[in-house]
Amino acid sequence: MIGDSELTREFWEQGRAASCPIFDMHGHMGVWHSIYFPRPDADDMVRTMDECGVRLLVFSHHMALFAPDLANAPAVAAVRRFPDRLRAYCSINPNYPERIEADLSAFGEYTDVYVGFKFLPDYHGIPLSDARYRPAWEYADARELLILTHTWGGSTLDGPAVLRQMAERYPRVRLLLGHSCHGEWDAAVRLARDFPNIYLELTAIFDDRGILEKFAHEAGSERMLFGTDLPWFDPHQAVGALLSAHISDDDRHNICHRNAEQLLAPFLYPNR
Numbered sequence: 001m002i003g004d005s006e007l008t009r010e011f012w013e014q015g016r017a018a019s020c021p022i023f024d025m026h027g028h029m030g031v032w033h034s035i036y037f038p039r040p041d042a043d044d045m046v047r048t049m050d051e052c053g054v055r056l057l058v059f060s061h062h063m064a065l066f067a068p069d070l071a072n073a074p075a076v077a078a079v080r081r082f083p084d085r086l087r088a089y090c091s092i093n094p095n096y097p098e099r100i101e102a103d104l105s106a107f108g109e110y111t112d113v114y115v116g117f118k119f120l121p122d123y124h125g126i127p128l129s130d131a132r133y134r135p136a137w138e139y140a141d142a143r144e145l146l147i148l149t150h151t152w153g154g155s156t157l158d159g160p161a162v163l164r165q166m167a168e169r170y171p172r173v174r175l176l177l178g179h180s181c182h183g184e185w186d187a188a189v190r191l192a193r194d195f196p197n198i199y200l201e202l203t204a205i206f207d208d209r210g211i212l213e214k215f216a217h218e219a220g221s222e223r224m225l226f227g228t229d230l231p232w233f234d235p236h237q238a239v240g241a242l243l244s245a246h247i248s249d250d251d252r253h254n255i256c257h258r259n260a261e262q263l264l265a266p267f268l269y270p271n272r
Contacts, residue, residue: 021257178227
């Protein structure tokens with residue numbers, strides 16, 4: 001596995017690599033029904049990040065996604081407790097348009113917290129192209145924000161066809177394909193090739209051997225982002241997959257931090 005990779009050797013010997021800080025672009029926080037998470041809260045998650053060499057996590061809180069009365073307050077509190085380690089997506093549930101209106105109106109108060117929006121079309125049962133999402137799309141497009149959305153192969157809600165439609169309509173949105181159209185790998189590659197604003201986020205792709213290499217070789221590692229769904233998956237799983245893949249150290253640096261640093265720079269360093 002190590003071969004000629006200095007980066008892999010450093011991870012193998014140290015458990016992390018000072019030369020390769022990890023930016024996890026797809027996380028969550030909080031408990032979840034029907035599953036036990038040993039470390040679901042902010043303090044514990046930061047401890048996991050320390051163990052795995054994760055410099056920064058961008059997350060959406062489970063409560064914000066499914067308990068609109070609580071809104072995004074838990075995410076705001078977590079980021080402001082760990083401002084050097086966490087950023088959040090403002091979670092959007094199109095079943096509650098009045099909540100979206102309130103979140104957009106207040107978005108400017110949380111420039112130290114949010115980098116964009118999180119969509120879950122398959123959970124919420126509403127396609128990305130639905131008019132109820134439009135205010136968030138337009139807000140993000142006008143400000144060049146990030147949108148991380150679930151994407152699944154074969155889905156009419158968030159599959160490749162509707163993603164292509166939205167990327168054409170909102171070219172200034174930085175569109176992160178959570179799970180990378182899982183199963184429709186060729187379609188995901190085509191989207192990344194065709195749209196400079198689309199990025200392939202890697203959570204859960206590791207269940208299909210060779211897809212990481214396919215993305216790097218066919219779409220380019222400059223269009224790939226590290227993600228884990230923490231606390232659903234331990235970052236060490238994703239790190240191990242990257243280190244054992246047949247890609248270069250330059251690819252690994254792009255995936256682990258370079259691409260994310262470029263995307264996040266306007267939010268982390270707004271005065272530069």
